Amino acid sequence: MIRVLFPTGLTSLATQSGVGEAIRHQQWAVRSLGHEVVTNPFGPFDVIHLNTPFPDTPLLALWARLRRRPVLVWAHSTEEDFRDSFTGANRLAGAFRRWIASIYRLGDAVVTPTPYARSIITRPAYGIRTTIHVLSNGVDTGFFRPDPTARNRLRGALGLEPDAAVVVSVGLQMVRKGILDWVAAARRMPEVHFLWYGQTDPRLVTRDVATAVSTAPPNCHFPGYVAKEVLRDAYCGADAFCFLTKEETEGIVLLEALACGAPVIVRDIPIYRDWLPDGQVTHMVRGHGEAFVSDVERSVRDLLAGRLPDLTAAGRCAAEELDVRRVAEQLDRIYRTEGIGARR
Template identity: 35%
Template sequence: MKVLLFSEGKKLFSRSGVGVALKHQMQALKAADVAFTLDPRDSYELVHINTLGLKSWKVLKNAKERGIPVIYHTHTTYEDFRNSFLFSNQIAPLLKRQLIKRYSTADYLIFPSKYTESLIRSYGINTPGTVVSNGVDTTLFRKNETLAKEFKNSFKIKSPLIVNVGLPLKRKGLIDFVEVARRFPEYSFIWIGAKFSAIQPFSVKKVIRKSPKNLLFPGYLSFEMLLGALSAADVFFFPSYEENEGIAVLEACSMKCPVVIRDIPVYQDWMVSGENCLKASDIDGFCEAINMLLSDREHAIKLGENAAKVAQDRDLRIVGKKLKEVYSHVMGGANE
């Protein structure tokens, strides 16, 4: 069995969740000893598509014409596309029609979470599918005190550090993050993630430009710098309004970071407030949670250790085995 892992715009999406998901799939399949290619000109027996562009549609149609089974990974939903980039809300209804068309044409779907599955089913899509986490490499995402010191020195950080990782989007809770930072001038806040300024709404650019002095937006950082930031973080604060899973949350969990997240449905069945994270729904709640973690370090450490167990359950080696099972199931169905 040889699989075509297809994603277009690899350079454009390399710093986004879809780009990270593709890298994770490659690592997972190598660990599971599944042969794959990224080139649609190669030979293959199964297609696994991650993106929604015109080339993806061409690959899907070509595979269907040749009788090759197609799996579509549902990284994109109408809900998580809105409040993202310039004109995303205007484009979202058109995107939803494409989602329905693509996901309905595929032979099988992979959902990053039960929540995403519920959204896709609400569109009236009945294509068979299953939930498989995007996963995290727990061997790489481990606390490193040396990198933590180097990171703090690089950014001259001497106060408690609150970190977030992701594209600086309104949907990601940018406005709330900035306001929380403003309420805690005695702490250091850092939002790590490529800025994509050309397609950011003016309102978002304004929020970033007028953010308080204790909040930094360094943009995209190297992997070592990212590990340093997560190793140095006293709190990982991720106030996103909409996620299909939250790879950044998994990475923070793997690093044993005390995590503060918004109380949204995607986390309902795996992130438990008071057990492996703290959840809140508004700025006051986020401030209270952060204060609690910074004042009670014993509780913060316990939450971080429990969060690491969540990551272990979604390690890429486990994901690879699950993908292999899905591929075998779909191939078996195609051969019946």
């Protein structure tokens, strides 16, 4: 039995983010393989998983090296997905890339969720010379699965009519996640209810996002961070999942929506173009500025009117390929490849 260290420390700051969910998936995978999750860096451990770009991460990597324990570093972040996130992020993006690259280089091996993410961190600017493994963050398709009864439950919880049209998105409230375009599209469709789940510390929200949220039309709803059972009802009960993100290294919430059988509208960005192609797994929207918002409006209206093909079965299949059980098997292969085992 391998003792896998997931140090707490500053990681608790990422609890409500995609990285926090990725850590929970890793812990599930470790336990499903019959190994033990430990959280105390001063106790016994056989390998450390590092997932966050916080100041304590390099110290934890050095501590593991002093104890001659292998270090696996997860590369969830890139310079590209740091941009358009928090106040001052664009000015700090270059420095952030140098910082995370220095953390990634501390790993005996690096793990990143998609081939697209690997293509970014293999650039010379990151200077990574160790092995880079691709391992999806995964999705629990046993929990996130279609449920026809969720439609009425979602609308009842929100006090909406049973036949109300509902479009859902999930994520931190930031420009990169597409919230400005999302609010603009909602403004054009007052008869459709737009729900955005997830929130960001108000101290980090950029001024344009704060203004967009505070002046959003009445058909925009912001329930905040909710329990995963509530989120599952939102995916299953929505008429569409509208994910307008501009950059991702994977996108766990997208996998969850696909697993629940939600029709997905997504921005046409490189990571999804080949993996979840337009007209086969997702409905993609394109353009910039007002043209982009118009394409979102057209796609939502066409989807609600039944003028777009039903791709939900293909979406479910795409999610099943990345089920956490399969991810656990791949994690086990990484352990064996890296020679990670129990220490006495």
